Amino acid sequence: MSRPSTDAGFDTVIVVDWSARSQPSPAAPTADAIFMAVSHGPGTEPRVSYHRTRDAATQALVVHISAALDAGRRLLAGFDFPFGYPRGFARALTGGDDPLVLWQALSARIEDAADNANNRFRVATDLNRLFPGLGPFWGCPPSQANPDLPERGSLRHGHGLPERREVERRLPRAQPCWKLYTTGAVGSQVLLGLPRLNHLRERFGTAISVSPFQPPVTPIVLAEVYPSLLHRLVTARRRTGEILDAAQVRVLAQALHALPPAALTGMLAEGDTEEGWILGLGHDRLLLEPASCTS
Template sequence: MRSFDRIVVVDWSARSAPSPRRESADAIWIGIAGPDGGTECAYMRTRAAAEAALAALFDAALDRGDRVLAGFDFPFAYPAGFAGAVTGADDPLRLWDWLAARVEDGPDNANNRWDVARALNRMFPGVGPFWGCPAGEAGPDLPARGSLRHGHGMAERRRIEARLPRAQPCWKLYTTGSVGSQALLGLPVLSRLRRRYGADLSVAPFEPPDRPLVLAEAFPSLIASTVAALAEPGEVRDRTQVRVLARALWRLEAGRLDAMLREGDREEGWILGHGHEAVLDAAARVP
């Protein structure tokens, strides 16, 4: 199996309304590195628009006979035991489908993630594990602060997050640095892409990365200093992140990238490139 013809890196967003018309931070950005050596960047105001754009990109790639690796900057799984408690199976991809059946996310980004988080918390003893929400959404089933949780039985971090102090726990749904809401609203999108593409798509590290379309969890902050160094004047930081990481992954030797995609935990997931930061840094900085 040859390497990838295109590398896509997606910076996701959990906004509850469309992002501003003017390109801004905390929105969805898609970076695409391809055979021409350049990197395109697209700004998406809604998750629905991003899902449609990704499907169009994947459709075109399959029509050409190309391979695409798409990395998304939100957790692909939760600490061990969570998927099993929710779905009855330790397979994180079953949890994706469970969320897809329950998360409502409109074309204007209006969504029911607080209700889904409350429903999940009610499946566990004590209080939690999810936390963080606007004041009007807080209550016994969804505490506003992490310190209010107790007795839910889940680990605070996945194994990969314990290795990366910059990575936030997936239970945190609100305020600075949170990624929990991005996961609740992103995993249903990935579930639908899996159903759409069937045997043409696989998810690393849960499945072998040998299909035409491969999805993986990405974390641009692995190479934060390089991202900062390569920012263009006035560039939105999220745009820089997807552009630089897509470029770095594109420049990796095929065998090394394949090996990276096979690393990690089959239940908790993994962040692509962890442990290979120096290699990614060097690839990103190649003129």
């Protein structure tokens, strides 16, 4: 296995729309499930695949990463959920501010079976008990509600943590990571996504780095993305009958791969090294310009 040069950028770009479903998604592709777009070159059409479970998606990622490493190719994988929490959460849980140690701590608590059955609401309840007052996590089905996990965010009080990361303050339409349930919730994706990424880090070791927590100079780089950054381009390029999630990952994968390598590397190095960052935030025009020249 040869180590690829970072000068030419990435040979493969993957963008993943994650899901926190507690059962396998339907056999036929449907919204609010896992879609994965894989681009093998600037100007090429990404291939989009549908995955019914997080386990199946993780296995597919292992195959893509292994193939890239065996071929001496670089791979960027973007995921549409936060890679960190507002400042102070990691320290309360781990005693330090390292977000990758936090990933390990969450992995030790989360149970996520091959059929998507998981314990995320119980974990959120236990995490809330680490803080005074009530919160910060909220949102659950009525059957999961308990005195330490409120159904509504307005019921929280006195937990002492910020509501949003800095990146979400700059992009208000992005949901805060404490919300676990109902429309737009991303918190469950975080609780069930970070342990999966931690598994990839454990499996591939120093071949993987995580933006913006580590320098993006490894063969495999993981990054947080927000496909709605390109909502106008997605709207323009969405095909008749195409599921929005599938269109978003396809268009974003193509846009990222069309960037000049130095520009993409610079974006990967930006952001808060405790809370995380959305790749490309503030570079909408640069993302749109090369993408507009591809078909």
